[in-house]
Amino acid sequence: MCGIIARIGQGEAADTLLSGLENLEYRGYDSAGIAVQNGSGVKVHKCSGEVADLKSTLDSRPHGNMGIGHTRWSTHGPPTDENAHPHTDMARNVAVVHNGVIDNYDELRADLQAKGHEFESDTDTEVIPHLIAEYRETIGDTEAAVRRAVETLEGSYAIAAIVDGEERVYAARKGSPLVLGLDDEEWFLASDVPAFLDHTEDVIYLEDGDLVVLDPDAYRITDLAGNPVERPVDTVDWDPEDAGKGEYDHYMLKEIHTQPTALSNAIEGRIDDGDAAFEDLSDGAFADVDTVQFVACGTSYHAAMYGGQLLRTAGVRTEVLRASEYDVTSGPVDENTLVVAVTQSGETADTLDAVREATSRGARSLAVTNVVGSTAAREADDAIYIRAGPEVGVAATKTYSSQAVTLALLTQRIAADIPDATPAADREAMFDALADLPRHVETVLETTDAEALAREYFDSESYFFIGNGFGHSVALEGALKFKEITYEHAEGFASGELKHGPLALVTEESPVFAVYTGGDDEKTKTNAIEAQSRGAPIVAVGPEDHPLVDVADAHLSVPDTHPVWAGLLANVQLQLLSYHAAKLLDRPIDKPRNLAKSVTVE
Known part of the structure; x- marks a missing residue:
């Protein structure tokens, strides 16, 4: 706005x-x-x-x-x-x-x-x-x-x-x-x-x-x-230099490269004796919750999908709802409903309206935001900050990663309180891998082939992104970034949905970026190969040791890690792909047409 x-x-x-x-x-x-x-x-x-x-x-x-x-x-x-x-x-x-x-x-x-x-x-x-x-x-x-x-x-x-x-x-x-x-x-x-x-x-x-x-x-x-x-x-507590471009050509590129620091800040102090911990949330804070609704828009919605996937896996009744449609899609809401508002700015009009609607119906609210003192933080019953620092580029990058990590930790904290829920059985391994996530992002930034891939495919007619499980929200986010700053046609799909209609659009001029995480990837592989058989080049985006790499036309590699975090590493590769494609097309990367970072009107 x-x-x-x-x-x-x-x-x-x-x-x-x-x-x-x-x-x-x-x-x-x-x-x-x-x-x-x-x-x-x-x-x-x-x-x-x-x-x-x-x-x-x-x-x-x-x-x-x-x-x-x-x-x-x-x-x-x-x-x-x-x-x-x-x-x-x-x-x-x-x-x-x-x-x-x-x-x-x-x-x-x-x-x-x-x-x-x-x-x-x-x-x-x-x-x-x-x-x-x-x-x-x-x-x-x-x-x-x-x-x-x-x-x-x-x-x-x-x-x-x-x-x-x-x-x-x-x-x-x-x-x-x-x-x-x-x-x-x-x-x-x-x-x-x-x-x-x-x-x-x-x-x-x-x-x-x-x-x-x-x-x-x-x-x-x-x-x-x-x-x-x-x-x-x-x-x-933001440093004025954090709001500048520094040595980078664009804010977006700087913010992609500062993700290791942002993620370290998001994680710091939030793992205690193998469990997720938030100092502002008391023990048993979610004991009376029976339904969790995530509400968000745009990139924040994709981060909410990431958290929703984890919470459903923990056995908690979970909905991920677009804030702009909350009034017609929310279903029953009562005092045992927790509404988690995911908003980078804390000022997104549709998200604030959704929270107010839910609160008027008795729900409890919790804001996950980047801005201390924002409207969402003030109006919600509780607030958790993603600690990403200022983000100037209109296309969100580091805030998505920080939101996803913060929400992943929050889901384990919620599941620990709800009597019938089950936090991830391997959460110790998951948290150990989370500690390595900033370092793994550094590795992606240092070794990426995204610029070369952008050069190879930047004149294509369409771009498709597919993924399953945690890879699905990353595919949607990858497509959103690509269309936001390149102005090229890009779509993201759940892997299994490619053959239910979108396959009709696949040609040799529509590369398919297949996001995989090392868990629940079979549909991604089979649908990627099916698109390849129709002439589409396939780019595998994920860890090295995966069968899809052997059949793909190209590979954007990420370090081997826990499946929960592999998608976030794949997301960094897709951010870089979008950036380099937009640069080749001479787009105004930090100021894409018709868009603004904080949408404070409905």
């Missing part, structure tokens, strides 16, 4: 706003803009395209110690100069940036037009500065006008506003993330911490209904009625 930033304090604001927007481009890059207030008017600069395009239009930086900025992922209206944020009122005295969707904007726009307001864009956002201007005229006080405007809005929003002649930033949130950054000489507001991580690590995670007023040397948080609100100050 869109990225917003605001800054007020000592010194010039423009460069800070622009660098903050560059750090937020994973949230949207259809258009960008800034507005700076310097006592002689609100100066707005915006255009379609990326932040680099915006910077190229600025002959000089606008002066002023305060301002707001925005990088857009289009919802209402195409990515044009007119639809870029910030938006202003007719007098250009009020400038606003917004993340979210205003559901009643048609009605508000019509009412404002009836009062003489003229609009310049197709966006829902533009009603907000017009509302503030209208209420300023009738009320006479800007803070009251902002409060009144916010109360009028229906839908989701995180907004920041500046007003000509006032050395203040006004902001509010409902359903979209907004974080306050605190430094000695300046304050920040942003959709996400990386926007200002170079300046401060002290943050306040704002909650729905919060309204913030920033002065150069103070901040106030109130509710919509004007009552003061206290929010705790947290310290972010």
Whole structure:
């Protein structure tokens, strides 16, 4: 979803706003803009395209110690100069940036037009500065006008506003993330911490209904009625260098290569005397659970499938549900249902809605997320963090691996509590192999042939990925990565489903990547060979010592390990395959078209 930033304090604001927007481009890059207030008017600069395009239009930086900025992922209206944020009122005295969707904007726009307001864009956002201007005229006080405007809005929003002649930033949130950054000489507001991580690590995670007023040397948080609100100050433990590309050409490549560290962090302290342990979960915490529902979207859904497979194997009634369809697929839910929300950002709108629906029906909730202080972490009954650090590339890589490992450990922790469940009989061997997983990922990174395979097959018509058991979710994730960043047709299937329809699409121009783990692989082998008999080249993706290697046309090898973890090593190979194919095709790897990293609207 869109990225917003605001800054007020000592010194010039423009460069800070622009660098903050560059750090937020994973949230949207259809258009960008800034507005700076310097006592002689609100100066707005915006255009379609990326932040680099915006910077190229600025002959000089606008002066002023305060301002707001925005990088857009289009919802209402195409990515044009007119639809870029910030938006202003007719007098250009009020400038606003917004993340979210205003559901009643048609009605508000019509009412404002009836009062003489003229609009310049197709966006829902533009009603907000017009509302503030209208209420300023009738009320006479800007803070009251902002409060009144916010109360009028229906839908989701995180907004920041500046007003000509006032050395203040006004902001509010409902359903979209907004974080306050605190430094000695300046304050920040942003959709996400990386926007200002170079300046401060002290943050306040704002909650729905919060309204913030920033002065150069103070901040106030109130509710919509004007009552003061206290929010705790947290310290972010991310290193600012973690949010940069470093020596790598792309964020995605860096994040693939930092998976060993991310996995080590995810594992650390979570195995105790041969059992899975989470310090925030008491003994017997899941004793009354009889059904577990995983809810997630996209890559997180594939990680949830990984956890769901393990939990079903432990004898626990388990469902893995797409959060966007939870309201129609969830079935019975009661106080003995545990809903596990898997969301990298902790702000995914569909996942949050699913949790709220389940909670309203009596279920207990647990969030598995990467972001401390996120909405999911705050709203769920319990939260577990995957500890992957900041991930900037839109196509998730290290967060998938960290989610899958964290969920695998969680499943064993749940199974240990439920009386009739049976944790994996070989969990000691499984955990021993898990300790080696970061090192094994390093081996894959050092020995991979993915770039050569990408060169061999990058001009194919279609790409198919198959797998069984743990390999199934990896096949789906491999196909998703490939289509996300190459824009080529790619599909993932359960191995046994290839012959039930998709085989009709198989030709000599459709390589099949067969993921195997060393367990339950017979269907993968037989279906791969069947596709090969129709002319498709077969690429085996898995450990060396497997019969499929002998008949495959090529092999992406992973170290021999426990079957539970082999799929995650295969996934690293498929991430690299997608990356190198996209690079050969000259795609914008970190910013794939039409996509944003954190989808905070339905």
